[in-house]
Amino acid sequence: MALSNDTHDDVGAGIRWWSELRCPRCRGALRAEGGLRCGACPATYPVDRGVPRFVPQDNYAEGFGYQWNRHRLTQLDSHSGLPISRDRLFRASRWSAGELRGRRVLECGSGAGRFTEVLCETGAEVTSFDISSAVHANAASNRRFPNLRLVQASIYEMPFPEESFDYLICFGVIQHTPDVERTFKTLFRYLRPGGRFCVDVYAAMVAYTHPRHLLRPITRRIPPARLYSAVDKAVPCLLPLSTALHSVPKAGPYLARLVPVANLRYLNLKDRRMLRTWSVLDTFDWLSPRYESPQPRRRLERWTRELGLSEVSIERHRGLYVVRGVK
Numbered sequence: 001m002a003l004s005n006d007t008h009d010d011v012g013a014g015i016r017w018w019s020e021l022r023c024p025r026c027r028g029a030l031r032a033e034g035g036l037r038c039g040a041c042p043a044t045y046p047v048d049r050g051v052p053r054f055v056p057q058d059n060y061a062e063g064f065g066y067q068w069n070r071h072r073l074t075q076l077d078s079h080s081g082l083p084i085s086r087d088r089l090f091r092a093s094r095w096s097a098g099e100l101r102g103r104r105v106l107e108c109g110s111g112a113g114r115f116t117e118v119l120c121e122t123g124a125e126v127t128s129f130d131i132s133s134a135v136h137a138n139a140a141s142n143r144r145f146p147n148l149r150l151v152q153a154s155i156y157e158m159p160f161p162e163e164s165f166d167y168l169i170c171f172g173v174i175q176h177t178p179d180v181e182r183t184f185k186t187l188f189r190y191l192r193p194g195g196r197f198c199v200d201v202y203a204a205m206v207a208y209t210h211p212r213h214l215l216r217p218i219t220r221r222i223p224p225a226r227l228y229s230a231v232d233k234a235v236p237c238l239l240p241l242s243t244a245l246h247s248v249p250k251a252g253p254y255l256a257r258l259v260p261v262a263n264l265r266y267l268n269l270k271d272r273r274m275l276r277t278w279s280v281l282d283t284f285d286w287l288s289p290r291y292e293s294p295q296p297r298r299r300l301e302r303w304t305r306e307l308g309l310s311e312v313s314i315e316r317h318r319g320l321y322v323v324r325g326v327k
């Protein structure tokens with residue numbers, strides 16, 4: 001990859017932690033020289049607005065980049081005024097803020113940074129990355145934390161030394177990658193022995209029976225801006241219909257499921273406007289990803305056995321399996 005002209009001039013500011021990065025191709029050390037240059041092979045990596053980039057700008061996650069830059073703040077607790085991301089992170093992981101303080105935490109696929117913010121607030125040394133341009137939304141919101149290291153990279157080629165993190169989280173990501181088993185197994189290479197992890201994934205039996213799968217073969221091919229505009233127009237009609245169906249005694253939740261709109265009524269958001277904004281974001285998030293491969297529990301059990309992970313628990317939280325344990 002050639003050094004680009006967008007190389008930011010704050011290379012010096014990042015020099016201390018950038019020296020801990022590794023060339024994802026040959027594992028060589030990198031030095032700040034314009035962008036980042038590998039000392040062991042010819043590879044060079046640009047630094048875009050202060051964020052080192054290890055993937056081509058055009059990749060399969062373009063829709064995510066669009067979505068998270070458009071909704072940079074929507075799901076951040078500091079913006080919503082609600083502890084939704086904080087509660088989800090600590091409920092799913094069963095970790096405490098206190099135990100993370102000063103520990104090295106790796107967050108894979110950070111999107112707009114709703115969980116990055118929560119992790120940084122604990123005082124952990126947080127390393128976050130995403131394959132898409134969402135890293136720039138995350139940077140804009142969370143740059144204020146001196147304990148955050150942010151790069152644009154892929155799970156398949158992480159620019160970090162192996163076994164160098166104490167904790168690892170990966171929420172909402174692995175079902176959106178081209179090879180979920182490879183993704184899942186790659187994550188653990190970067191966790192030190194004895195390190196703790198929490199990874200979630202769409203549960204197959206819930207997700208595959210959802211009507212969005214009838215639409216996705218078409219919608220995932222629509223350019224993000226066009227799809228977003230269609231979703232933005234449809235949600236104000238579909239959301240009240242979904243909510244009305246929900247209130248039908250007994251059959252309500254099943255009937256509402258037939259309406260292809262993300263209805264976040266269970267989150268008790270502050271008002272109708274907020275519900276609508278979250279609904280547009282999540283409905284787009286259902287329809288746009290290039291890949292969506294929900295997983296059955298038995299497969300997750302097999303993968304964790306094959307990796308020799310210990311203290312493993314796999315719990316269903318709504319439509320997700322949350323996999324926790326120790327390496």
Ligand SMILES: C[S@@+](CC[C@H](N)C(=O)[O-])C[C@H]1O[C@@H](n2cnc3c(N)ncnc32)[C@H](O)[C@@H]1O
Binds near residue numbers: 130134154176
């Ligand atoms: C549904 S979003 C979840 C973002 C964030 N974890 C959250 O829960 O708000 C999935 C994210 O995974 C990222 N992603 C997909 N494939 C990836 C890969 N191979 N490496 C890193 N990130 C990836 C996407 O760009 C996207 O931002």
